[in-house]
Amino acid sequence: MKERLAAGSARLMAVWAMLAAFSTYFCMYAFRKPFAVGTFDGDAVIPGLPEMDLKILYILAQVIGYAASKFLGIKVVSEMPAAKRAQTIGLFIGVAWLALLLFAVLPAPWGALALVLNGLPLGMIWGLVFGFLEGRIVSDLLGAGLCASFIVASGFVKSVGKWVMAAGVTEAWMPFATGAVFLPPLAGCLWMLSQIPDPTEEDVAERTERKPMTGDDRRSFFADYALGLSLLVLGYVVLTAYRDFRDNFAVEIWDALGYADEPAILTTAEVPVAVGSLIAVALLVRINNNRRALLAVHGLMLSGALLTGASTVLHEADLISSAAWMVSVGIGLYLGYVPVNCVLFDRLIAVVGRAATAGFLIYVADASGYVGSVALLLYKNFGQPTLSWLEFFTSFSYGMSVFCFACFAISAVYFHRLSGPST
Numbered sequence: 001m002k003e004r005l006a007a008g009s010a011r012l013m014a015v016w017a018m019l020a021a022f023s024t025y026f027c028m029y030a031f032r033k034p035f036a037v038g039t040f041d042g043d044a045v046i047p048g049l050p051e052m053d054l055k056i057l058y059i060l061a062q063v064i065g066y067a068a069s070k071f072l073g074i075k076v077v078s079e080m081p082a083a084k085r086a087q088t089i090g091l092f093i094g095v096a097w098l099a100l101l102l103f104a105v106l107p108a109p110w111g112a113l114a115l116v117l118n119g120l121p122l123g124m125i126w127g128l129v130f131g132f133l134e135g136r137i138v139s140d141l142l143g144a145g146l147c148a149s150f151i152v153a154s155g156f157v158k159s160v161g162k163w164v165m166a167a168g169v170t171e172a173w174m175p176f177a178t179g180a181v182f183l184p185p186l187a188g189c190l191w192m193l194s195q196i197p198d199p200t201e202e203d204v205a206e207r208t209e210r211k212p213m214t215g216d217d218r219r220s221f222f223a224d225y226a227l228g229l230s231l232l233v234l235g236y237v238v239l240t241a242y243r244d245f246r247d248n249f250a251v252e253i254w255d256a257l258g259y260a261d262e263p264a265i266l267t268t269a270e271v272p273v274a275v276g277s278l279i280a281v282a283l284l285v286r287i288n289n290n291r292r293a294l295l296a297v298h299g300l301m302l303s304g305a306l307l308t309g310a311s312t313v314l315h316e317a318d319l320i321s322s323a324a325w326m327v328s329v330g331i332g333l334y335l336g337y338v339p340v341n342c343v344l345f346d347r348l349i350a351v352v353g354r355a356a357t358a359g360f361l362i363y364v365a366d367a368s369g370y371v372g373s374v375a376l377l378l379y380k381n382f383g384q385p386t387l388s389w390l391e392f393f394t395s396f397s398y399g400m401s402v403f404c405f406a407c408f409a410i411s412a413v414y415f416h417r418l419s420g421p422s423t
Contacts, residue, residue, distance in 0.1 A: 002195045013197065014138045018145035020192035021129050024089065025146060027189055028125050029153035030182035031096045031175075032062070034161035035103070035115070036248050037266075038171040042108070052381045054109055059248045060377045061112035062119040067370030069123025070363055077127030078213045078360040085128045086194035092121035092128075093186065100176040111172065123366070126341065127359040132196045134346050134358045135210035136203045137285075140293075143342020144282040151274040151334060154247050155267040157182075162266075207290075207346065209355045218360055225352070228414040229361070232340065233368050235301075235407030239337045240369030241376040242400045246333065249389050256390040257322040269323065273330035277304075281338050290350040291416075297339045297347060298412035302405055304335025309401030312394060329397055336404055340365055351418065 005013050040055040052060075080088065096118045103114035133142040157178060164174050164181075199210070213221070222229055246253070250266055259265045280300055287293040311328035314320045320328070345361040380392055387395075 002197055005195060005197050010138070014142060016192065017133060017196045018142050020189060020196060021133055021142065021146045022149045023185065024189040024193050025125065025129050025149040026153040026156075027182045027186040028089075028093055028122065029150065030157045030160070031093055031100065031179045032118070032122050032157075033154050033247070034157050034164075034178040035062075035100075035175040037158040037161040037251060038165075038174065039251075040108070040171060050382065056377055056381050057109055057112050058115055060374060061115040063244065063370055063373050063377065065116040065119025066123040067119075067367065067374055068116075069120050070367035070370055072120075073124040073127050073363040074218070074360060074367060075215075076124055077131065077363055078218060078357050080128060080131065081212065082131065082198065085131055086190050089125055089128050089193070090186075090190050092124060095121045097176070097179045097183070100179055104173045104176050123370070126366070127363055129193070130342065130362065131357070131359055132193060133342075135199045135207045137206050139207065139346050140285040140343045141282050143346065144278045144338065147281070147334070147338040147342055148274045148278050151277070151330075151338075152267070152270050155250070155270040158250070159264060159267045207350045208353055210349075210357050211355050213357055213360050217356070221354065221356055221360070222364065225418075228411050228418075229364070231407045231411040231414065232344070233365050235336070235404045235411070236340050236365045237369050237372035238400050238403050238407075239333065239340070240366070241372040242396055243333055243337055244370075244373040245376060245380075245393060245396065246330070249393070252389040253393055254326070256388060257326070259323075265323075269326055270330065272327050273334060276327075276331040277334035277338055280335060281343060284343055284347075290347050293343075294347045294351050294415055295412060297344050298408055298415070301336040301339055301344075301408045302412070304332040304337075305401045305405040305408065306332070307335065308332030308397055309405075312397040312401070316394070332401075336408070348415070351415070 005016055036059065038055070040058060042054045043051050099114050099118035103111045103118065106114055130143065130146065133139055133146060136142065160181065161174050161178050164177050165171065169177050199207075254260070254262075254265055254269075284293055284296055284300075287296055308329045309332075311320065311325055311332065315322065315325035341362060342358075345358040348361070349356050349358060376396075380387075384392055
């Protein structure tokens with residue numbers, strides 16, 4: 001099959017690669033996000049630690065594991081040989097599923113330890129999957145398709161989690177049971193992923209060679225573009241914290257907006273978010289000049305920051321409905337978040353003309369981003385404990401809009417002035 005895809009049309013290969021990557025990452029979410037649909041009422045009391053909301057503790061535990069995984073991924077993902085990616089993905093997801101079994105049997109609040117173990121391997125899946133897609137003429141389109149998975153999957157697997165609990169499964173066992181449902185399709189997806197052929201000579205000529213990076217390679221690359229990359233990472237830190245808060249507390253936010261009896265809203269509201277943001281990103285494939293494409297990516301990210309702020313103003317003024325607001329801030333968020341995970345660094349490497357991997361830069365951003373997510377959860381629990389989830393989310397929407405706009409605007413100027421091949 002791999003040989004036939006390599007010898008077949010570019011369109012067939014692109015469709016196969018997009019379906020394989022989308023489906024693999026979609027299935028991965030069934031091992032990560034379903035637990036967030038549980039309410040886990042009560043406070044967590046652990047000797048030597050401040051008392052905190054049990055659900056915040058669980059989310060914090062998984063995010064800590066996920067953040068640690070991103071730091072490990074800077075090395076693991078950037079150095080991973082292509083031939084070992086698919087089997088490594090299967091191994092990592094299997095470990096995460098067994099951690100959910102441990103979560104089911106440990107009493108509260110000690111299940112938090114299992115969630116750290118759950119997040120630890122899962123944070124590297126994105127980079128391993130994206131490694132099959134980067135460095136191709138159609139990488140923008142493939143990356144947009146991959147990003148659709150985490151926009152839609154989070155709501156879908158949480159809806160599945162709710163249905164599993166409605167069938168009589170307890171909150172503690174629900175994450176493990178939901179993961180079990182997705183094991184068979186995951187096996188098929190990994191086989192599809194393993195059949196994707198390497199980039200062609202034309203791909204390499206257009207987008208620069210992609211190869212594993214040593215520690216010296218990584219340090220040298222970041223140092224040479226430190227200012228622009230640091231601004232992108234800072235903006236992404238805030239975007240990640242915002243995205244995680246919106247995702248982890250989606251049930252509480254939707255309930256506060258009056259949708260407590262509509263569990264399907266967790267999925268249906270994300271469909272226009274996915275369609276709107278991903279069509280915008282996918283259209284970048286039409287821009288052949290990498291320098292212009294890099295500026296266009298910055299333009300999308302700036303538009304997202306503006307949309308988030310403007311729609312929040314309109315919602316507070318009762319000029320748009322709550323559902324329209326949640327969809328709008330979702331599109332605004334992902335117009336900034338999606339490019340960092342696929343097209344931004346792929347185009348940036350093509351502009352500077354250096355052999356590297358986008359996975360390295362994605363994981364520098366991700367590792368920093370999840371540190372921001374942990375900090376936000378701690379601030380909400382200890383700094384703003386009386387503020388409702390909805391009030392906190394509204395205030396954060398304003399802050400994200402202003403901060404990210406500033407970071408991305410300066411970054412756009414920096415990279416526009418770079419000397420290098422005008423590819």
